[in-house]
Amino acid sequence: MAQTSMIFRLELDHKKVSFGDVAATISRAGGDVTSIDVIRPGHDASTRDITVSLQDNNETAVVEALRRLDGIKVVNVSDPTFLVHLGGKITVQPTMPIKNRDDLSKVYTPGVAKVCTAIAEDVSKAYSLTIKRNTVAVVTDGTAVLGLGDIGPHAAAPVMEGKAMLFKQLAGVDAFPICLDTKDTEEIIRTIKAISPIFGGINLEDIGSPRCFEIENRLAAELDIPIFHDDQHGTAVVTIAGLINALKFVGKRMENIRVVVNGIGAAGVSICKMLLGAGVRHLVPIDRDGAIVRGGTYPHPMWQWLADQPQVEASAGTLKELIADADVFIGVSRARLLNADDVKRMKPGAIVFAMANPEPEISPEEALPHVAVFATGRSDYPNQINNVLVFPGLFRGALDCRARHINEPMKLAAARAIASVVTADELNESYIIPSIFNEKVVASVRKAVIEAAILTNSARRTPKDFR
Numbered sequence: 001m002a003q004t005s006m007i008f009r010l011e012l013d014h015k016k017v018s019f020g021d022v023a024a025t026i027s028r029a030g031g032d033v034t035s036i037d038v039i040r041p042g043h044d045a046s047t048r049d050i051t052v053s054l055q056d057n058n059e060t061a062v063v064e065a066l067r068r069l070d071g072i073k074v075v076n077v078s079d080p081t082f083l084v085h086l087g088g089k090i091t092v093q094p095t096m097p098i099k100n101r102d103d104l105s106k107v108y109t110p111g112v113a114k115v116c117t118a119i120a121e122d123v124s125k126a127y128s129l130t131i132k133r134n135t136v137a138v139v140t141d142g143t144a145v146l147g148l149g150d151i152g153p154h155a156a157a158p159v160m161e162g163k164a165m166l167f168k169q170l171a172g173v174d175a176f177p178i179c180l181d182t183k184d185t186e187e188i189i190r191t192i193k194a195i196s197p198i199f200g201g202i203n204l205e206d207i208g209s210p211r212c213f214e215i216e217n218r219l220a221a222e223l224d225i226p227i228f229h230d231d232q233h234g235t236a237v238v239t240i241a242g243l244i245n246a247l248k249f250v251g252k253r254m255e256n257i258r259v260v261v262n263g264i265g266a267a268g269v270s271i272c273k274m275l276l277g278a279g280v281r282h283l284v285p286i287d288r289d290g291a292i293v294r295g296g297t298y299p300h301p302m303w304q305w306l307a308d309q310p311q312v313e314a315s316a317g318t319l320k321e322l323i324a325d326a327d328v329f330i331g332v333s334r335a336r337l338l339n340a341d342d343v344k345r346m347k348p349g350a351i352v353f354a355m356a357n358p359e360p361e362i363s364p365e366e367a368l369p370h371v372a373v374f375a376t377g378r379s380d381y382p383n384q385i386n387n388v389l390v391f392p393g394l395f396r397g398a399l400d401c402r403a404r405h406i407n408e409p410m411k412l413a414a415a416r417a418i419a420s421v422v423t424a425d426e427l428n429e430s431y432i433i434p435s436i437f438n439e440k441v442v443a444s445v446r447k448a449v450i451e452a453a454i455l456t457n458s459a460r461r462t463p464k465d466f467r
């Protein structure tokens with residue numbers, strides 16, 4: 001069951017009702033009082049903010065129960081999640097104050113002109129004399145936002161702002177949310193190319209498949225800064241990291257496991273490719289019409305690529321049929337597609353990564369009793385397998401060594417680095433993947449990415465700590 005919390009502002013008439021009555025009413029309606037703030041104290045009446053933890057968004061039941069109580073006025077109901085979004089989540093800060101005319105003439109006209117001229121004469125100076133060395137554009141068209149689908153560029157913004165916050169807090173990267181009002185592949189490519197001069201890298205986000213593949217490939221070929229579709233590669237990297245450790249925990253090997261991947265979109269395609277690269281020999285890719293089978297013919301070029309791989313199984317079927325006898329289930333599809341009976345039919349030592357956001361393919365309550373390792377993409381359950389473990393450190397590394405692109409060895413190095421943060425004695429069923437608050441994650445990913453970039457000639461600069 002999903003837990004949320006809400007703040008109820010109440011006016012209490014003390015002659016008619018006590019706080020005990022309020023707490024008991026909230027509890028009967030399915031809520032738990034977690035904190036109380038007295039906004040206006042008083043002998044006869046008071047105003048209080050009551051924070052209530054709720055199961056499954058049953059706020060209406062609580063409000064109705066409170067309204068039926070004599071002596072209570074419900075002034076306002078607010079959702080703390082909305083409150084943290086008020087006014088947006090990021091801002092732009094100058095690196096120094098402009099204190100006097102002298103400062104002004106340096107940072108702005110006339111002084112700035114000679115810096116512009118220097119860059120015009122040698123464009124590589126943009127890295128040392130502008131923000132380019134530290135900036136990433138987080139670009140979306142709003143077509144595949146989490147598992148919510150095509151909700152448009154305005155509605156996508158809170159996710160993009162969230163990614164920008166994480167870039168900054170975790171890795172010091174200045175990321176800008178860019179939400180494009182177009183779904184046209186050529187227009188998206190043209191626009192990103194046109195805005196690219198100020199950016200050191202491009203993080204594509206929540207762009208639906210199959211358009212995302214062409215957009216990424218074309219930009220990587222036509223621009224000389226790293227282009228990274230987070231939903232494809234960030235997800236694949238963190239999934240491989242989680243799988244390396246989950247397999248250690250259950251004592252199985254990549255070569256011997258049968259893996260079902262459900263949802264062969266942006267994330268699913270990249271996960272399948274990385275699984276094959278990591279040595280998986282029994283792969284069952286499934287989308288909404290059933291399995292993508294070896295030898296089949298598909299209009300989607302990436303599905304056709306999968307159908308041509310020898311490790312992909314040839315048997316057709318639905319998710320419910322094909323999950324039987326799987327060692328590993330990886331879901332990057334939609335909410336609530338599986339139940340306890342489905343995961344019960346997996347092999348002993350089953351590993352389930354139900355990574356659809358915000359709601360996984362199966363809830364932990366249903367899956368946990370029947371599987372050895374369970375993970376989701378969410379921060380409120382153990383084992384959060386989410387691309388946030390990847391993009392901050394990966395771009396930190398790519399920017400620091402001015403990587404031309406982000407290649408397979410850099411991604412694999414990032415996956416191994418994340419997995420290695422969990423030591424052998426720490427590894428257990430609820431700790432296969434480190435927390436994003438573990439400071440070692442970004443540092444380890446950065447280091448591994450830079451080493452791989454130098455070895456593969458993607459790096460244009462060797463950072464000081466590598467010299």
Ligand SMILES: NC(=O)c1ccc[n+]([C@@H]2O[C@H](COP(=O)([O-])OP(=O)(O)OC[C@H]3O[C@@H](n4cnc5c(N)ncnc54)[C@H](O)[C@@H]3O)[C@@H](O)[C@H]2O)c1
Pocket residue numbers: 144145146147148206207208209230231232235262263264265266267268286287288289331332333334337355356357358376377378385386387388
């Ligand atoms: N945990 C993470 O870090 C992470 C990262 C990326 C994506 N995701 C989640 O994975 C999901 C997919 O994201 P995406 O960017 O790949 O989107 P996408 O739109 O590119 O792909 C989704 C795919 O799922 C398929 N699908 C839809 N319903 C299905 C069903 N009932 N059975 C099988 N397949 C079905 C679609 O046909 C499509 O191919 C979303 O829920 C997203 O939030 C999680």
Ligand SMILES: O=C(O)C[C@H](O)C(=O)O
Pocket residue numbers: 145146147159206230231356357377386387388
């Ligand atoms: O945004 C997230 O939490 C992860 C991922 O990028 C997603 O689209 O679900």
Ligand SMILES: [Mg+2]
Pocket residue numbers: 146205206230231
């Ligand atoms: Mg995403």
